Amino acid sequence: MPLLDRIQTDMVAAMKSQNAATLDTARMIKTALQKYKVDNPTKPLDEAMEIQILGTLIKQRHESADMFRKGGREELALKEESEIKLIEGYMPAAPTDAEVDAAIAAAIAETPGASLKQMGVVMKAAQAKLTGKRVDGKALSERVRAKLS
Numbered sequence: 385m386p387l388l389d390r391i392q393t394d395m396v397a398a399m400k401s402q403n404a405a406t407l408d409t410a411r412m413i414k415t416a417l418q419k420y421k422v423d424n425p426t427k428p429l430d431e432a433m434e435i436q437i438l439g440t441l442i443k444q445r446h447e448s449a450d451m452f453r454k455g456g457r458e459e460l461a462l463k464e465e466s467e468i469k470l471i472e473g474y475m476p477a478a479p480t481d482a483e484v485d486a487a488i489a490a491a492i493a494e495t496p497g498a499s500l501k502q503m504g505v506v507m508k509a510a511q512a513k514l515t516g517k518r519v520d521g522k523a524l525s526e527r528v529r530a531k532l533s
Contacts, residue, residue, distance in 0.1 A: 387434050387474060388417055405463075409470040416441055435475065435518065442471050479517040484524065487513035488531055500532050 391414045398407035416437050421429050445468045452461035479487070491509035495502055506528055511519060 387431075388414065388429075390474070391417075405466060406470060409467045412467075413438065413441065413471060413474065431516070438471055438475050439518075442468055442475075445471070475518045476516060477518065479514055479519060483517070484510075484514070484519075484527060488524075488528055491528075492531060500529070503528060503532060506532065 391410050395407060395410045395414070398404075398410060417429060417434065420433065420437055427433070445464045449461040449464040449468075452458070452464065487510045488506070490513055491506045494509055495506050503525075507525060510524060510528060511521075514524075
């Protein structure tokens, strides 16, 4: 089922159950996806772009929660964190540590003379192996750097 259809179904269910938090979050996600479609009429909204948009929304919520905490607004920080959990429900599963290690090992094996200077090449190959999974680029970068050094 396409993500927009799934979100629409969840919105209807949230309206029926009068769950305002779920409804607001689903509307926010749908708006972000629809905005992409309007802003980029020639580019299709594929799964990779959906993951990227959801990742951006999660990152925004993390930053907002941090700012609310610094400002002494714990209740708003908790609201942002609950939105993060709801958004993550639409994201694909994160790869296991074993899958990440296998992808890094395969990427290093494919790269002749892999060293820290070729970290970008190894990163690109590792990310290609983990396509369809939710990968944190920063964590992957740290793991690749540790394997190459």
